[in-house]
Amino acid sequence: MNRTELYRDPINGKISGVCAGLANYFAIEVWLVRILFISAFLLGGSFLVLLTYAAMTLMIEKQPANYVESIKVQQEHKLKNKPWQQGQTPESLLNTIEKDLHQLEEQVRDLEAYVTSDRFQVDREFKSL
Structure with a gap:
């Protein structure tokens, strides 16, 4: 499987789409990425998680309009789908x-x-x- 590019997904995202973009990139469910971020935040890495999230929001581009259709072909099956x-x-x-x-x-x-x-x-x- 070809690796897709990393983009933020503000359409499916809750705040800025970083977790949704990571889920698209790794072909896993969005809720799993959100659980990982929230767990890291609650388990003592709150400043680091906030800093990482803010940096990713500023550094990662928004996904193009036709990006979802292009990755669906590559992601015929997903984890927990x-x-x-x-x-x-x-x-x-x-x-x-x-x-x-x-x-x-x-x-x-x-x-x-x-x-x-x-x-x-x-x-x-x-x-x-």
């Missing part, structure tokens, strides 16, 4: 996950083939020089 609310059937969600796992398995096979090859040993020896 309910497929029936997204409009995706459980079968299609399982097919998507199976496709992703198949791609990961191919990458692991390629990596194993490289690590067990003579080329890896030669590259390793050159790096150690």
Whole structure:
């Protein structure tokens, strides 16, 4: 999956959209990011959390108008996402996950083939020089 760009999401945000933007970036639910910020605030890092939030509000740009449509293609499934609310059937969600796992398995096979090859040993020896 290609990494998306980090933008603030003031449309879905409560204050300035920093948590919503982080949730879009990491493809997780917004409430989870908000819980993390609030927990860090309550557990003694109040000044640091406020400073970080204010800095992120000033440094991160607002998301473009067509940004949501462009990332939906990349985020076919999310952590803690309910497929029936997204409009995706459980079968299609399982097919998507199976496709992703198949791609990961191919990458692991390629990596194993490289690590067990003579080329890896030669590259390793050159790096150690």
